[in-house]
Amino acid sequence: MPKKHLPSTVYEDVTELPPSRTARNRVKRAAYSAGLAVEDRLEPSLGVDEARSSRFLGVEGATVSFGQGDARIWPLRGVSVTFQRGTLSLVMGPSGSGKTTLLSMLGCLLSPDEGSVFVDDVLVNQLSETEKTAIRQKKIGFVFQAFRLFHSLSAIDNVALGFELRDPKQSQRLEMARQLLDQFGLGDKCNQEPNELSPGERQRVAVARALAGDPPILLADEPTASLDAQAGRNICQILRNQVDEHGRTVVVVSHDPRWRKFADRTITLCDGQVEQGGRNL
Amino acid sequence: MKLAWQNIIHDRSRFSVTVLGVSFAVFLMVFQGSLLVGFLRAASRLIDASDADIWITARGVQAFEFGTTLESRVREMAAGVPGVLATDRVCMAFAVYRTPKGKQQVVALVGADPNVGKRFPVPDVPELAGEISPDAVLYDVSDRDLIAVPALPTEVEINRHRASIERQIQGYGAFLGVPFLFTSYRNAIRYLGFGPDDAMYVVLRVSKGSSVADVKQSLQERLPEVDVLTRDEFAHKSRMYWTIKTGAGGAILTAAVLGFLIGLVVVSQTIYANTMENIEEYATLKALGAPRSLVARVVLTQALLCGTVGSILGLIAVIPVINHATSLIPWIYMPWWLPAVMVVPSLTMCSLASIASVRSALTVEPGRVFRA
Secondary structure, three states: OOHHHOOOOOOOOEOOOOOOHHHHHHHHHHHHHOOOOEOOOOOOOOOHHHHHHHOOEEEEEEEEEEOOHHHOEEEEEEEEEEEOOOOEEEEEOOOOOOHHHHHHHHOOOOOOOEEEEEEOOEEOOOOOHHHHHHHHHHHEEEEOOOOOOOOOOOHHHHHHHHHHHHOOOOOOHHHHHHHHHHHOOOHHHOOOOHHHOOHHHHHHHHHHHHHOOOOOEEEEEOOOOOOOHHHHHHHHHHHHHHHHHHOOEEEEEOOOHHHHHOOOEEEEEEOOEEEEOOEEO | OHHHHHHHHHOHHHHHHHHHHHHHHHHHHHHHHHHHHHHHHHHHHHHHHOOOOEEEEEOOOOOHHHOOOEOHHHHHHHHOOOOEEEEEEEEEEEEEEEOOOOOEEEEEEEEEOOOOOOOOOOOOOHHHEOOEOOOEEEEEHHHHHHHOOOOOOEEEEEOOEEEEEEEEEOOOOOOOOOOEEEEEHHHHHHHHOOOOOOEOEEEEEEOOOOOHHHHHHHHHHHOOOEEEEEHHHHHHHHHHHHHHHOHHHHHHHHHHHHHHHHHHHHHHHHHHHHHHHOHHHHHHHHHOOOOHHHHHHHHHHHHHHHHHHHHHHHHHHHHHHHHHHOOOOOOOOOOOHHHHHHHHHHHHHHHHHHHHHHHHHHOOOOHHHHOO
């Protein structure tokens, strides 16, 4: 990694940050923008390698609440879950168990009341909103149950938008979007709008958009819930391939038991706590 | 930005409704604004048409239409004040006008000396000399039905005196329902029964090199029993009287202010509703990593496109309507700057409304993007 992009306080392998929060954040920002991994040593007892592998993606003692007074609810209470690089993890549990809240935290869309969230080795819950946006932009692809495609854009423009968001200067985005859609068997549907596609095709476009710009992490919320059996299996296989062929880390939240055979690991949540695959405070 | 444009052209019915809302708002604002501007202009147009620097009126005169006579010495004393170049007289009083067919009509008869102003409508101004008789009477084309002369010239009666209607003019139509007739000063005092030296207003021009303020102060000191006002002061006083102290003016002012506010509210509501319909998309955009500036730019672009198209259509609709309305409301007037003055706040409201609505997207509740 070239040193010229970094201030004097940042080094090639940043494993320890300065004690003051201001200085720490400055170093983290500089390191992040230079593409370096930063370890925020909250638990000095862990070695760097151990910390890196266990904190690539996850939450530590995360508690989240919504509302106030008697109306206050606790979607997550002291949950610790980590996700290994290059794996497909399935998060299951009944409605209201906290699955989506967990995914929101991993996607830097929600900060816990207590506890820590790590994304690509960065402690994100102390970052500014701008920094979290940058992490979502560069590191995370989202797949939603309701597809969330832009209805006024064609399939290729939806995927190209994914490229544009990750790299506004990318001039080849349309060509790259076409290649991505080709890979998912949608080469002949490039110019069709989402409402002209079947649900399965829409979800494949959504996956292509999520993969635009090559993010290392893919977060999928009920990606097969709106699909028929065949289309659902296709999506399962596509996401599995992202792990096997591209080494991405995929986290799938789903009620769909078919995912079990595609997942490396299953985490079960119930009433805001981990039943299986993690631990609670 | 492609997203902003595509969103607009993709849902044409929604775009049409938004544009229609903005158009209506701009139409309302410009039309009501034209009524107010026209009313204000009409309230002082004869004062503004004079070339005088200073107007002398009887004490307490509020508007041109409600003058009372001044003593004849006022003009003589004013003429003796250093810096006064010329003094002229203007009078205005209500009179009974009888058409050739015998129909009676109350008119406001205005008489003025020839040098009151080049734009002041009197028959013996130098530009008209020789074309019509010095005793001619002029009327505004918009009062044609009330004056009811079959051809020009036509002999009529004013306060039982013979008079000759000889010319139509434009821009001096009735705004109180009573038509104006214009004639020379000496003719007017004859019709009105004033004495030869009476005047309602003495208008003064100040010599070059003299200060209007200084001359005005000298006049006021020498003539404490009258009001000495610059032309602009008297015009302003007249406009304020008609706008604030009369029911008609108050109603027009209130309607204009309400029209402006309602227009802004309609624009805001329309744009706000349009933006909120896309709120899920903005939330998704943000979740995908779009910076706040990009989301705001998309929303603003959409709002300004709708606002601009709506404003243009509103203006295209209102201009012919105002032109047509002059036959019913002769004093309605849309100056060139009025559309800009109304469109700029409209577009500002478009932007503010869209920013207000996009705040919801920028502070997105995380479950929103994950909700089916």
